Amino acid sequence: MTDRTHFVDLVRSRREQLHLSYLSLAAAAVDPETGESMSTGWLHRLETGKPVNAPSFAVLRALAAGLNLPLARLQQAAGAQFFGMETGGRYSVEALQLAERLGNLTDKQRDAVIALLDAFLPPASK
Structure with missing residues (x-):
């Protein structure tokens, strides 16, 4: 993970805005296409700055569902943080x-x- 924090900032701020714990977000974050669910451990590591793998497309869809955010917004933030893709100017x-x-x-x-x-x-x- 780089020093960019676009994705973690978005996930953390939206989770806090919705008053969700790691456990409640993980329960709500289920990919509507595959049924894949989130790991509370991955969320905790992400938000506490520990090393994590870049999220898969299924994980992004699950987070979009759990955080009630557009998938494209999560993709953009993940691309910026994990791959240095600055599409938002x-x-x-x-x-x-x-x-x-x-x-x-x-x-x-x-x-x-x-x-x-x-x-x-x-x-x-x-």
């Missing part, structure tokens, strides 16, 4: 999470969030 995991949430808002709600951000930061240059 200069955007952090937090920025991608924010963009995803903004996409779920109504136009009025999105305008309110942008107005709030503008109060703290100057608008992005065009």
Whole structure:
């Protein structure tokens, strides 16, 4: 594993956001295609910085189910952490999470969030 932590940061933050223990995430993380389940040991090693193998596609699908996240987001984070594939450009995991949430808002709600951000930061240059 490299010093990149894109994947572990995403898994940890989403697990904490959902108030899931390692055991409850492992129970919920089952690949819908193969039935493969997660190992609590692998999750613990991942989050505590111990060496782990890169997740298989089945493990990514299981995590997507258990964390209620899009598979592509987990693939991108795993690619960045385990293989150095920076497909998201200069955007952090937090920025991608924010963009995803903004996409779920109504136009009025999105305008309110942008107005709030503008109060703290100057608008992005065009």
